[in-house]
Amino acid sequence: MKEILKIGLDSVAPVPMHTDYNSDVFEGFEVDLMREIAGQLNLEIHYEISLWKNILEKLYKGELDMICSAVTMTPSRQRILEFSVPYLQFRLCAVVNEGTSLNNLNSFDHKILGVRIATEAEKYIMEKFPNHQVVHATKNEELYQQLVKKKIDIVIDDSPIAGSFLQKYKKLQMGMFLPDTHSHYGIAMKKGDTELRHRINEVLRHLKENGVYHQIYKKWFTYIEL
Known part of the structure; x- marks a missing residue:
């Protein structure tokens, strides 16, 4: 039986990270990335949709297992949440x-x-x-x-x-x-969930080493310097 993870998803789709979960086609960079991670770790994903202004609070309260929805890694967030290694750089x-x-x-x-x-x-x-x-x-x-x-x-x-x-x-x-705004997205998890963080990081590194990450990146980011 697969382990089920509740993943928070921004209800207002930040394309190209992901489309609207309730649209005819649910797709995007993060959708492809999480599909690969779930497959590698034998996980079953259950997405839970919420407004962005509420989503981090839900994770902090333990109502979600993780968020993979354009979460910027900031010092203040890293004090209260666990983060994977960065999976996308942007400005x-x-x-x-x-x-x-x-x-x-x-x-x-x-x-x-x-x-x-x-x-x-x-x-x-x-x-x-x-x-x-x-x-x-x-x-x-x-x-x-x-x-x-x-x-x-x-x-x-x-x-x-x-x-x-x-x-x-x-x-x-x-x-x-904008100057001095180089940032990264990371997968956010509950504070103290270090075992899951290590497992996610292992897969992310593997996906970069075997070229799968690059294939997903090239599929979704061909039009703008990030």
Whole structure:
């Protein structure tokens, strides 16, 4: 009998990490990665869907076994959770409409910024631009639609997710990568669950050594520098 793991999943799909779990086709980089990990460890995955603003709290309370859903590895999170070795590097970036020029952070002056609630991008904006007008949304899609309609000027997002929306909305472009925002995603687990962490890390290393990780990466990230 396979061990069952309850994995938290962001209900608002951060494509290309994964699509909407309730869509006709549930797929994405993290979906493929977790399928490989589960196969190697003889695990059965049960996804539990939740809003991003609630998902980390559910893991901390022990209502989930892990999260593999674009969780940025930060010092504060690493104090209360276990993390696998990083599985994806990225940066925060600014997405704008075609023809908009961003040279540095001073270019953000007098601009309306958009960001998703309870993300590291939101934290960055509140620290760097405390006096700016900011639109906070629960869904990435809401922000990009407002950007296309020019109701906001800049969307701040993780580069892998931004890349997907650039594919969808051809009139948008990458404005710039934000300085000093190199970050990593990792699989988050309950604090103290070191045995599971070691097992996950072994598989991740094996997938990189045998080329499977590279195949999955190439499948989903061919359009943007991360």
